[in-house]
Amino acid sequence: MPATIPAIVFIGGGPRTAGVLERIAANRPDVFAGPLQIHVVEPHVPGSGRIWRYDQDPGLLLNSMAADITMFTDGSVDCEGPATPGPGLAEWAASVLDASIIDVPDFPQQLWDQLRSMAGTTFPTRQLQSQYLEWFFRRAARSLGRSVTVHRTTATGITALVGGGHGVELANGRTLRADIVVTALGHTDSRPDAVSASFADFAARHGGYHASPSYTTDVDYSPLAPGQDVIVSGMGLAFVDLLVLLMEGRGGRFEEVSDGGLRYLPSGREPRLWAGSRRGVPYHSKISATLQGQAPGPLQFFTAAAVESLLQQHGELDFHQHLWPLIAKEAGHYYYRELLTGSPERGAMDWEPFAARYEGLDWYSRERAELVAAAVPDPALHLNLERLDRPFDGRAFADHREVQDAIAGYIEDDLALRDSPDHPETLALFLALLHVYMEVGRVVPPERLNARSQRVVHGWWHGFFSFVDSGPPPHRLRQMLALHRAGLLQFLGPGLEVTADETTGLFVASSDQSGVAVTAKALIEARLPSTSVARSLNPVLASLHASGLGSEQQLLTADGIHSTGKLLVSHQHHLVGADGKPQPALFGIGPGTSGWGAGAFARPKTNAAPFRENDALARTILAVAGSLAADPSATISPEPAAVGKN
Template sequence: MPANVPAVVFIGGGPRTAGLLERIAANRPDVFAGPLRIHVVEPHVPGSGRIWRYDQNPGLLLNSMAADITMFTDESVDCEGPAVPGPGLAEWAAGVLDASIIDVPDFPRPLWKQLRTLTGSTFPTRQLQSQYLEWFFRRASRSLGRSVTVHRTTAVGIAAADGGGHVVELATGRTLHADIVVWALGHTDSRPDAVSARFADFAARHGGYHAAPSYTTDVDYSPIAPGQDVIVSGMGLAFVDLLALLMEGRGGRFQETSDGGLRYLPSGREPRLWAGSRRGVPYHSKISAGLRGQVPGPLRFFTAAAADALLLQHGELDFREHLWPLIAKEAGHWYYRELLTGSPERAAMEWEVFAARYAEMDWYSGERADLVSAAVPEAGLHLDLERLDQPFDGLRFAGHQEVQDAVAGYIEHDLALRDSPDHPETLALFLALLHVYMEVGRVVPPERLNARSQQLIHGWWHGFFSFVDSGPPPRRLRQMLALHRAGLLQFLGPGLEVTLDEATGTFRATSRQSDVSVTATALVEARLPSTSAARSLNPALASLHESGLGSEQQLLRSDGMHSTGKLLVSAQHHVVDANGEPQATLFGIGPGTSGWGAGAFARPNTNAAPFRENDALARTILGVARDIAVVSEPAAAGRN
C-alpha cells in the first residue's frame, strides 16, 4: 500500500468493533472512499471476543430471545449513513439450516441441534450467539476488501508516536503504527477495590475461599466443596450464571413436574448457597406475553423538545428533579395504554378519556393518583415505580422463614405477571423503559447534567433499567425456586452486609431488615468488577491512564471531586487526556467509557442507540482518515 494510506487500529475485536467495521464499509462511499489499513487486535475469536466466545459453559444463555437480537443497522435507525438490512439471530439460524447462508464453519453436533430447535422466542446459548457474531464480523471484514488484518494477541501499550499518530505495542513484541486508534473493548478486569481486597486477604489468611467481582465463567470455583455453605453477594445476571455453573454444571438436572414446575435432582456435588443483595431479590424475568392493545407510538413525554424546554429554563438539569418525572410519566403512559386498551375488562374508563387527562398531570401529583384509581379499580395493577425498584422497602422480617417466604413469593408473583399471557402491561412497561434508555444519551447531552445526575445515570438508572428489563429467561427463575425447594439455595434478604469474624475465620452475612445471620468460609461477589481505568488489569488501558493519554471521568460533588472510574471521552467519543484535551485521533466507545453505554447489539426495528453511535463514530473516523490522507499526499509526492 502507498505510504499515505491511513492506518486504523481497533483495540478489541468483539461485537462493538464488528458493528463499527460494518458502518465504516457502509459510509465509505459518502465520506472517504480511499484506501484504509485496518488492524483489529483481539486475543479471542473476532466478532464474539471474550464475553461471547464459544469456549464457555454450554449451559449459559443469553437474556434475550432470538427474535430480539440483531447486529444490522436497519431502516429504523436514525443516522446519516445508509441502512444495510440483514438477518437477526433467528433469521440467520433459519438461513444456515436452509443453506441460504453457507459462509459458516462446520458446527459441532450440539450446535446443529440448537439451530434446528431455535425459534424467535428461544433464549439461545452464548455458544450459538458466538457463531452469529463471528459470522457478522467476517461479513463486515469482507465488505472492506483486503483492508482488515486481525492480530490474535493482546495490546499491551499505547504511546504517542514521533511525528504524529500512535504506536500500539502487542504482547507478541510487535508494534503497530496507528494514525487512528479506537479503544473498543467491553468489560475489562480491575484490581480489587479496598473492600474486595480485604475479603481476599481475609480468606487467604484463614484458608477460606473468596471470588472477587469478575466475569462469572472465568472464575475457578473448583475449591468450593460439595455441601459447603457459600455466601453470595449479588442476585443479578452474574448470580444466574453462578447457579448454572454450580448446579447443572456439577451434574444436577431439572425435571418437569406435572403442575408445570421444576424439580431439581442433585448430583451430590453442589454447595449450598446463601444469596442476598441490596434489593434482596433477583432481576425480573423476561416477558412471554404479547401486546393486545393499541400499538405504541413514539415517546410522548420524554422527548428532545421536553428536554430542550427544561434546558432553557434551568441551564443545567438534575436527573431526579427534571428528567425522572418525565421518564416515570412516559412509562405510566405506555403501561396504562396497554392495560386500558388491551384488557378493557380491568378498566373503568375509556383510554381516550384517561389519556387526555393524564397528559395534563404531573406523575407525582395527587390528581394523577386519583385518575389511576378511577380508571383501574384493582389497586394491585397500579404502577408503583418506587415499589418496583425497592420491593421490600420498609419491611421488617421476623426470622429466617419469613425471608424465605417473602423472596420465594416475590419470584412466584413475578413469574405470574411476566411468564403468562395475562399481563401484557408488563411488556408495555418493558418497552417504554427500553425506548427511554436508548434515548437518554441523545435527548440530554451529558455535559448539561449536574455531577450528581451523571453518577445517577451510570449508577442507579442503569441498575434500575437492568433490574426491570435485562433479567433472565423465566425458566431461570423457575430453576431458582426448584433449587430453593431442594435446600440448595437460601435467601438472605435485602440490605445484605458482609463482615469478617477474625475469631472464627468466617464471613458473616446479615440483612438490615431481619435478624438473619449466616456464617461461611466461602464468599462469592457475583457481579462484574467496577470500571476503573486507574486499577485496570488490561495493560493497554492501564498504559493509557498512566501515560496521561487517557484519564478517568471526574465529577465535582459537594464533598469534592470523585472519579467514576470510566475512561473519559467527549460527546464525539474522543479520548480526553490528563490535561482535559480531547485527542483528535484517539477514540473510545463501550461500557468502560464515560459515553452512554447502550450495548453492542439490539432489538430489530427499534432505532437502537448502539447502531446510531456506531454510524456516527464510523463517519467521524472516516472523516479523520480522509483528512490524514489529504495531508499526506503532498508529502508523498515530494518524496517521489
C-alpha cells in the same frame, strides 16, 4: 492515489468493533472512499471476543430471545449513514439451516440441534450467539476488501510517536503504527477495590474461599466442596450464571413435575448457597406476553423537545428532579394504554378520556394518582415505580423463615405477571423503559447534567433499567425456586451486609431487616468488577492512564470529587487526556467509557443507541482518515466537524 494510506487500529475485536467496521464500509462512498489499512487486535476469536466466545459452559444462555437480537443497522436507526438490512439471530439460524447462508464453519452436532430447535422466542446459548457474531465480523471485514488484518494477540500499550501518530505495542513483540486508534475493550478486569481486597486477604489468612467480582465463567469454583455453605453477594445476571455452573455444571438436573413446576435432582457435588443483595431479589424475568391493545407509538413525554425546554428553563439539569418525572410519566403512559385498551375489562374508564386528562398531569401529583384510581379499580394493577425498584423497602421480617417465604413468593408473583399471557401491560412497561433508555444518550447532553446526576445515570438509572428489563429467561427463576425447595439455595433478604469475623475466621452475612446472620468460610461477590481505569488489569487502559493519553471521568459534587472509573471520552468519542483535552486520533467506545450507548447488539427496529453511535463514530473516523490521506502533514482537529448524529 492519495499521499498516504491511513492506518486504523482497533484494540478489541468483539461485537462493538464489528459494528463500527460494518458502518465504516457502509459510509465509505459518502465520506471517504480511499484506501485504508485497518488492524484489529483481539486475542480471542474476532466478532465474539472474550465475553461471547464459544469456549464457555454450554448451559449459559443469553437473556434475550433470538427475535430480539440483531447486529444490523436497520431503517429505524436515526443516523447519517445508510441502513443496511440483514438477518437477526433468528433469521440467520433459519438461513443457515436452509443453506441460504453457507459461509459458516462446520458446526458441532449440538449447535445443529440448537439451530433446528430455534424459534423467535428461544433464549439462545452463548455458544450459538458466538457463531452469529463471528459470522457478522467476517462479513463486515470482507465488505472492506483486503483492508482488514486481524492480530490474534493482546495490545499492551499505546505510545505517541515522534512526528505524529501512535504506536500500538503487542504482546507478540510487534508494534503497529496507527494514524487512528479505537479502543473497544468491552468488559475488562480490575484489581479488587479496598473491600474486596480485604475479603481476599481475610480468606487467604483463614483458609477460606473468596471470589472477587469477575466475569462468572472465568472464575475457578473448584475449591468449593460438596455441601459447603457459600455466601453469595449479588442476585443479578452473574448470580444466574453462577447457579448454572455450580448446579447443572456439577451434574445436577431439573425435571418437570405435574403442576408445571420444576424439581431439582442433585448430583451430591453442589455447595449450598446463601444469596442476598441490596434489593434481596433476583432481576425480573423476561416477558412472554404479547401486546393486546393499541400499538405503542413514539415517545410522548420524554422527547428531545421536552428536554430542550428543560434546558432553556434550568440551564443545568438534575436527573431525579427534571428527567425522572418525564421518564416515569412515559412509562405510565405505555403501561396504562396497554391495560385500558388491551384488557378493558380491568378498567373503569376508556383510554381516550384517561389519556386526555393524563397528558396534563405531573406523575407525582395527587391528581394523577386519583385519575389512576378512578380508571383502574384494582390497586394491585397500579404502577408504582418505587415499589418496583425496592420491593421490600421498609419491611421488617420476623425470622429467617419469613424471609424465605417472602422472596420465594415474590419470585412466584413475578413469574405470574411476566411469564403468562395475562399481563401484557408488563411488556408495555418493558418497551417504555427500553425506548427511554436508548433515548437518554441522544437527547440529554451529558455536560448539561449536574455531576450528581451523571453519577445517577451511570449508577442507579442503569441498575434500575437492568433490574426491570435485562433479567433472565423465566425458566431460570423457576430453577431458582426448585433449588430453593431442594435446600441448595437460601435467601438472605434485602439490605445484605457482609463482614469478616477475625475471631472465628468466618464471613458473616446479615440483613438489618431480618435480624438473621449466616456464617460461612466462602464468599462469592457475584457481579462484574466495577469499571476503573486507575485499577484496570487491562494493559492498554493501564498504559493510557500512566501516560496521560487517557483519564478517568471525574465529577465534582458538593461533597467532593468522585470518579466514575470510566474512560473519559468526548461527545464524539475522542479520549480525553489527563490535561483535559480530547486526543484527536484516539477514540474509545463501549461499556467502559463515559459514553451512554448501551450494549453491542440490540432489538431490531428500536433506533438502538449502539447503532447510532457506531455510525457516527465511523463517519468521524472516515473524515479524519480523509483529511490525513489528502494532507499527511495536516493537524487533526481535536473535535472534527460533526458528520453524524449522536
